[in-house]
Amino acid sequence: KNEVEQSPQNLTAQEGEFITINCSYSVGISALHWLQQHPGGGIVSLFMLSSGKKKHGRLIATINIQEKHSSLHITASHPRDSAVYICAVSKGMNYGGSQGNLIFGKGTKLSVKP
Amino acid sequence: KAGVTQTPRYLIKTRGQQVTLSCSPISGHRSVSWYQQTPGQGLQFLFEYFSETQRNKGNFPGRFSGRQFSNSRSEMNVSTLELGDSALYLCASSPRAGGLTDTQYFGPGTRLTVL
Numbered sequence: 001k002n003e004v005e006q007s008p009q010n011l012t013a014q015e016g017e018f019i020t021i022n023c024s025y026s027v028g029i030s031a032l033h034w035l036q037q038h039p040g041g042g043i044v045s046l047f048m049l050s051s052g053k054k055k056h057g058r059l060i061a062t063i064n065i066q067e068k069h070s071s072l073h074i075t076a077s078h079p080r081d082s083a084v085y086i087c088a089v090s091k092g093m094n095y096g097g098s099q100g101n102l103i104f105g106k107g108t109k110l111s112v113k114p
Numbered sequence: 115k116a117g118v119t120q121t122p123r124y125l126i127k128t129r130g131q132q133v134t135l136s137c138s139p140i141s142g143h144r145s146v147s148w149y150q151q152t153p154g155q156g157l158q159f160l161f162e163y164f165s166e167t168q169r170n171k172g173n174f175p176g177r178f179s180g181r182q183f184s185n186s187r188s189e190m191n192v193s194t195l196e197l198g199d200s201a202l203y204l205c206a207s208s209p210r211a212g213g214l215t216d217t218q219y220f221g222p223g224t225r226l227t228v229l
Contacts, residue, residue, distance in 0.1 A: 030215045031214070033217075035220075041222065042222055043206075044220070045220070050215070090214040101159055102149075102172075104157040105156075106156050
């Protein structure tokens, strides 16, 4: 079983719909990242969370540390939101311990139709 | 500020050769991380450097190595290339010492093809 699981793998939505992408993890973490990757390959960091909730424009990310679960919400979705959304968790020591690691989910491919 | 730059953008090598990829972080960023992305395995963490020291390392064989210079620029080297090393290699920089627990700014990647 992968340490980071995302669902759904693929998601098709109509413009304007509310979208939720889920990420579950099975390890202790220091932080959780949500990334966006467009077809050209470029990756943009959307959020970095260690607790609670963050909002940026139409994007909202939440994390529940006890349940080891995070969600990424997109309100009023638009075709330009079409991309692969990737969840990643930072685990282990990050200050000289040589054991820190960033573990990625397989990604959720989102397609928003006009 | 200029973003993270990676050179070269595309590279073709043959099995058994070695390759060096370069990454220049955003000015002022001192943490640089490297990642490999393949269709089969997705994104995987290679290593992270801060102040010329490797702080964290993923589960890759010793053929994969890296270093960071005093100006924070970083290089990664892959020796004895295998077909499976064909991938997009991405680097990312972070502004603070947090590294993997900080926001990552990604470069455009180097597409390596091993024939």
